[in-house]
Amino acid sequence: MIGFEDLCFNCAVVLRPDKMRGDSLLNAASDNAMNGYQRIHRLLEGKPVDRIPVVPIFMAWSAEYAGFTYRRFQLDHRVMAECVLRTQERFGFDQISVISDPYRETHDYGARIEYRDHGVGKMIEPLMASPADVRKLRRMKIEETTRMLDRAKGVEPLARARKGELSILGWLEGPMAEFATLCTTEAALVFALTEPEFFNDACAVIVDNAIEWGRAQIEAGADMIGVGDAAASLLSPQLYRDLVLPWEKKLFSAIHAAGAPVRLHICGNVNHIVEDMAASGADAIDVDWMVDLPRTRRLIGPDIALFGQFDPSAVLRWGTPQAVAAHARKNIAEGGAKFGLMPGCEVPPQTPEANIEAFCPCEGCLIADALARPH
Numbered sequence: 001m002i003g004f005e006d007l008c009f010n011c012a013v014v015l016r017p018d019k020m021r022g023d024s025l026l027n028a029a030s031d032n033a034m035n036g037y038q039r040i041h042r043l044l045e046g047k048p049v050d051r052i053p054v055v056p057i058f059m060a061w062s063a064e065y066a067g068f069t070y071r072r073f074q075l076d077h078r079v080m081a082e083c084v085l086r087t088q089e090r091f092g093f094d095q096i097s098v099i100s101d102p103y104r105e106t107h108d109y110g111a112r113i114e115y116r117d118h119g120v121g122k123m124i125e126p127l128m129a130s131p132a133d134v135r136k137l138r139r140m141k142i143e144e145t146t147r148m149l150d151r152a153k154g155v156e157p158l159a160r161a162r163k164g165e166l167s168i169l170g171w172l173e174g175p176m177a178e179f180a181t182l183c184t185t186e187a188a189l190v191f192a193l194t195e196p197e198f199f200n201d202a203c204a205v206i207v208d209n210a211i212e213w214g215r216a217q218i219e220a221g222a223d224m225i226g227v228g229d230a231a232a233s234l235l236s237p238q239l240y241r242d243l244v245l246p247w248e249k250k251l252f253s254a255i256h257a258a259g260a261p262v263r264l265h266i267c268g269n270v271n272h273i274v275e276d277m278a279a280s281g282a283d284a285i286d287v288d289w290m291v292d293l294p295r296t297r298r299l300i301g302p303d304i305a306l307f308g309q310f311d312p313s314a315v316l317r318w319g320t321p322q323a324v325a326a327h328a329r330k331n332i333a334e335g336g337a338k339f340g341l342m343p344g345c346e347v348p349p350q351t352p353e354a355n356i357e358a359f360c361p362c363e364g365c366l367i368a369d370a371l372a373r374p375h
C-alpha cells in the first residue's frame with residue numbers, strides 16, 4: 001500500500017502501516033466502511049456515505065510536523081509529498097492535496113519571489129503594473145515550467161501511495177486570485193473596476209494555462225482539482241458575476257471534461273457572492289468561518305457539496321479540543337446532507353495536535369458520533 005522508499009529520502013523514520021494511528025478507528029467500525037476516496041466521490045454524486053468526509057487543508061503545519069522548513073515544502077515536491085502523507089497517517093482524514101502556496105503560476109510567469117523558511121513567500125516586484133504588461137503573460141507548456149511542473153510531479157508519489165484509498169486533490173489558482181497575485185491585490189481591484197479589458201485579456205492566458213495545468217495534475221493522478229480564488233471575495237456581486245464567473249465557468253468545465261470534479265475555495269467572507277459561486281459549476285464549495293452556513297445551504301440548494309467551516313484561528317489554533325468539537329458539531333448540524341468537515345481555511349502552523357485530533361477520524365476524535373450520523 002505504501003511506497004515510502006522513494007519518499008523518505010531525507011527522513012530517518014521509515015513509516016510502517018502498523019505504526020499508523022489515523023486510518024482505522026472510525027473506519028473499521030462497520031462492515032460497509034468506505035475509504036476516503038469512495039466517501040468523497042459518493043458524496044459528490046449524491047449517494048449515501050458511511051460518515052461525513054473530513055477534508056482539512058494542511059500546508060505549513062505539515063512541513064513543521066515532518067521536520068522541514070516551509071520553504072522546502074514549497075520548492076521540492078518530494079518533501080511536500082512526504083509531509084502530506086505523514087500528516088494524513090497521523091489524523092486519518094479523507095483527502096490529500098498538493099496545495100502549497102499561491103506563487104507557483106506567478107513564479108513561472110516570470111515574477112521574482114523570495115521564499116522564506118517560515119511564512120508565505122514575498123513578491124519582490126509584481127509582474128504587471130499596467131494594462132500594457134499583459135504582453136508579459138504567455139501560454140506555457142507545463143513540461144517546460146518550473147514550479148507548476150513540480151506540483152504535477154508532487155501528485156505522482158501521492159497517487160502511487162494512496163490512489164483509490166484517499167481522494168487526491170490537485171490545486172491551482174483561479175482567475176481573480178492569479179490576476180491579483182500578478183498585479184497585487186490592491187491594483188487588481190482597481191483594474192477590475194476601471195480596466196475590464198485588461199482583466200479579460202490577462203484571464204484569456206491565465207485560464208488557458210490553468211486548464212493545461214489541471215489536465216497535467218489529473219494525468220498524474222489527481223481525482224479532484226481545488227481552485228483557490230481568494231481575491232474574488234473582495235469584489236461586489238456584480239463584478240464577480242460579470243468579470244470572474246465566466247472565466248471560472250470556462251475553467252471548471254474544462255476540468256470536468258478532463259475527468260475531475262472541482263472544489264472551489266474562496267477564503268474570507270463570501271456571503272454576498274455565494275449564490276453566484278454555486279453557478280460556477282463547482283462540485284464543492286469551501287466556506288470560511290464567517291459565512292452563514294444555514295443561509296448558504298438555503299440559497300444554493302441541496303445539490304452542491306459544502307466544505308467548512310469553523311474558525312481556523314480562534315477555534316482551532318487557539319481554542320481547546322472541546323471548543324473545536326462543539327463548533328464542528330454545529331457545522332455538521334447546519335451543513336446539510338452534502339457536507340464535508342474542515343476548518344474554514346488552512347490549519348495554522350503550531351496548532352496543537354489534540355485540537356486536530358478532536359475533529360479528525362483518529363484516536364482522540366471527540367465527534368465520532370456526529371461524523372457517523374446517518375446520511
Ligand SMILES: [Zn+2]
Pocket residue numbers: 265266267268344345346
Ligand atoms: Zn483559504
